[in-house]
Amino acid sequence: MKNKRFYLVLVSFLAIVLITGCGNNSQKSSKAEPSKTETTKKVTKPKKVTTPWDNQKDQKLESFINGWAPKMNQSYTRYDGKNPLKTSVGDQYPDDFNRISINGNKYSIGWSPKGNGNYEYNVVAIYNHDGTEPPAPNRITYLFTFHNGKPVVLVSESRDGDPRFFETQNNEIKNSFAQIADGKNSDQSANTTQSNSTTDNSGIETRDLKEIGVMVRQLLMPGDDLAKETLLGISYYNGKYFIGTGTSVSTVGYVVNGDTVLCYKKDASTGKPTFQQEYVESSISLKELESRFYSTPAQKQLVQSVANRMPDIESE
Missing domain, CATH: 3.30.1460.60 (Yope Regulator; Chain: A,)
Structure with missing residues (x-):
């Protein structure tokens, strides 16, 4: 009888010890486990690089020239960015950029399709018309450029010696290029010019x-x-x-x-x-x-x- 009581007491004691130990372990476990905190990573978006000129603007300029040239009774060849544009007086562009003067002075000038090159005049488009009226040969070459970040149209009709370019005095082509460079659409004005050219020309009797x-x-x-x-x-x-x-x-x-x-x-x-x-x-x-x-x-x-x-x- 005494042995039976002894075993009962021993079992109870062991049960208490086990329960207490588990509780302590649980507390230690909960204390040892660090609290979870959420961390937010900052995502840096790349800055968008803007350039003065792009393909869309280039297409708008081409559309304008195609509408404007008939009014001038001219046709223009566009530099394709690969093959040199040859003129009837022997110049080739952009190969001959190093030979030209601008408003009587020498400047650094070069081909820059996006208009953000390191030249004083960054050329984004070249158009040339070879004339047929005397004195021949003759040409009109337009360089569409960015000078100090601003759109500038240069033109040359020189026939001999080094090419001499000047800022164009033609307000229509100058203003249209500025509008296109500013992101505005000049196609409509070009189409209007083309549609009105026939009427204007019909009343003109001489171009001698x-x-x-x-x-x-x-x-x-x-x-x-x-x-x-x-x-x-x-x-x-x-x-x-x-x-x-x-x-x-x-x-x-x-x-x-x-x-x-x-x-x-x-x-x-x-x-x-x-x-x-x-x-x-x-x-x-x-x-x-x-x-x-x-x-x-x-x-x-x-x-x-x-x-x-x-x-x-x-x-x-």
Whole structure:
């Protein structure tokens, strides 16, 4: 009987010890286990690199040129980014970039399809027109560039020596390039230009450079009697035509851009000697020029007779 009680006490004691041990282990386990905390990793998004020019803008420019060129009675070849663009006067672009001057000075200039190169003038597009009217050969080459981050259109009509480029005076092509570079759509304006070109051209009777020069002379020097100007001649220099009798005071300049004529005359208001005076630019539509100096039989006869007796246009 005593042994039985002893075993009962022993079993109870062991049970208590086991329960206590398990409890302590449970507490130790819970204390040893660290609390779980959530960590958030920061994801750094790559910065988007923007460039002045891209394929979409390039396509818009091509669309504009295709609509604008017919108005100018011209057709243009586009540099494809691979094969050199050859002109009728022998220049090749972009190979001959190192030979050109810009506004009379030398600058670093190079092909930069995105417009963000390290040149002073980063060229994003090149278009060339080879002319067929005398004096031949002749060309008009446009370079669409970014200079100090701003869109600038350069043009050259030089025929001899190193290529000479200047900022274009054609506001239509200059403004359209700026709009496209700014992300605006210029296709509609180009299409409108193309659709209106037929109407504009239908009223124009002559595109003879001599006859246009005679009319410009009448416009800028209305006091001269052209019937008595037997020494008149026309020369071509630095992208402009000049008509005069061989002296600076008698000479005026002009450029024909499609249906617009840009006219240049010395600024006598400065009081400087004529050879030091700068040329001042003005413009008139070819239709308006004809309406004033080429609309009657007598006017046409005068312009044609003066143009016919002038020698061939002298090139630089």
